Amino acid sequence: MKTQPLREDKHCLNCGTEVPERYCTHCGQENAVPHESFGHLVKHFVGDVLHYDSQFLTTLSHLLFRPGRLTKEYMAGRRVAFVNPIKLYIFVSFVFFLTWAMLSHDSHEKREKHSAQKEAAASEEHDEEELEKLPSVTSILGAVKDSLKNNKELARAVDSLAYRYRYDSSHRYDSALHKALNHDSAIAGEKDSILQNNVELANELDPRKKYADEEAYDSAQAALPKAQRDGWFKRYVTHKWMRVNLGDDRFQETLGEALKHHFPKMMFVLLPLFALWLKLIYNWKRWYYTDHAIFALHVHCFAYTVLLLAYILEKLTGVNSFIGWSVWLIFGYLVLALRNTYHQSFMRSFGKSLLLLLGYGFSFAFVGLFFILIIFAVIL
Structure with missing residues (x-):
């Protein structure tokens, strides 16, 4: 391939050093005409690639098979x-x-796909087992037919039992119910107070109990008066806590x-x-x-x-x-x-x-x- 012609000026275009021959002794640049032909560009490209390939292959062989x-x-x-x-x-x-x-990444996608297929197969198998446990249509129809035949007898038996229960234990039942209601009304105020305090405490320690996500927390804070909003540090900690624990x-x-x-x-x-x-x-x-x-x-x-x-x-x-x-x-x-x-x-x-x-x-x-x-x- 034809060599690029040299410049008449013997000073390097890159560093200004005098160039006695083709290449600069200071920076190594070729003192050739700057307007290169396409063939010259291809020559440089091929030379650089082959030089790097030979370097890389030699380096790789020494690296892998000659320790140190x-x-x-x-x-x-x-x-x-x-x-x-x-x-x-x-x-x-x-x-x-x-x-x-x-x-x-490919392995992760394959594991997710395999897991989804396994869950679907397990769910389908479970549904089939549940269907097998269900009684057949013939048995259901037979049970309905028998219940219709004995319907009057069953109704009379239930009425008799209910009447005897009301007659024999009505006083004791009413008395126990009255005491329970009085007891509940006596402790209702204390119970509600304890539950309310526990909810407030849980909300202070765990924002998940009060807010569904960070957007809900931010919206609630924006709706409050400026004096009642959480400080920047509490907002920062709340965001961190919710991101970790919301799953x-x-x-x-x-x-x-x-x-x-x-x-x-x-x-x-x-x-x-x-x-x-x-x-x-x-x-x-x-x-x-x-x-x-x-x-x-x-x-x-x-x-x-x-x-x-x-x-x-x-x-x-x-x-x-x-x-x-x-x-x-x-x-x-x-x-x-x-x-x-x-x-x-x-x-x-x-x-x-x-x-x-x-x-x-x-x-x-x-x-x-x-x-x-x-x-x-x-x-x-």
């Missing part, structure tokens, strides 16, 4: 053939969380979506903490914090890749053991990566892997609690 080798190469300054660790992490984490969100499905869905949305951010915050634990475990003078950060990026990229493959395999096969095995694979990879990067024995690397996971677990719990509190403060 990618970090060693980057620390040694041999970086042109590999993707930058931060760019690699952003790309891998984006693919991981996007795929995980899509698959989990609103929208709140649960919003909370779940917020957790999914903030989980990638939480993992990104954990990266420097992972590197900090490495800094505490290994020699301070020999290794810089940035070296540990690069190692942390590469290990997390490997973990995301393996977990993603395991999750996809579970969805395709229906076997729920791939993620469990992938966790053990990640731990083994961590031990080998520490051994190859920091040049220590296998047993030392194994022990420091356990310490690293212990500290990482503590950091995960702390950061997770922090994000949960933020989510509750924002949503509620």
Whole structure:
């Protein structure tokens, strides 16, 4: 393909440095005529794509099959053939969380559909059982026919029993009824007062007893005189309390979506903490914090890749053991990566892997609690 002609002016258009040949020695820009042809644009595009693909494939092969080798190469300054660790992490984490969100959403919809079908089948089965318990039409007609035949005898028996009851126990019945009414009237005022006070107390402690939802509470507050309305803090607490305790499905869905949305951010915050634990475990003078950060990026990229493959395999096969095995694979990879990067024995690397996971677990719990509190403060 034809090369873009050079400019007659030997000063770079980007930085102004004198350009002795085709490319600027200061910024690397080509000192070519700025009006490019379409073929030249296509050439640059294809070259950039193939260059990135070759970098990515080389990086991925080192990352997956040579624990710690990618970090060693980057620390040694041999970086042109590999993707930058931060760019690699952003790309891998984006693919991981996007795929995980899509698959989990599909699984959630399938579970809801299966649950609805199961409930419908159970309801239909229950209806069939109830129908089986009902007497047949023939038996009902026979019972009606028998009752019509014996109707006069039954009526006379009932009248006789009712008359004897009124005659024998009328005085005792009237006396007991009079005492009960007097007793109820004596305590009616106290009972109503207690019930009224309990209702007011329940409404103070639990706004659900008084208002159906937040809109009803706001409407009631707006209807009151300004002096009788709740203060801003009480309104704030009432709204929070009602959102949590009303059992609103929208709140649960919003909370779940917020957790999914903030989980990638939480993992990104954990990266420097992972590197900090490495800094505490290994020699301070020999290794810089940035070296540990690069190692942390590469290990997390490997973990995301393996977990993603395991999750996809579970969805395709229906076997729920791939993620469990992938966790053990990640731990083994961590031990080998520490051994190859920091040049220590296998047993030392194994022990420091356990310490690293212990500290990482503590950091995960702390950061997770922090994000949960933020989510509750924002949503509620």
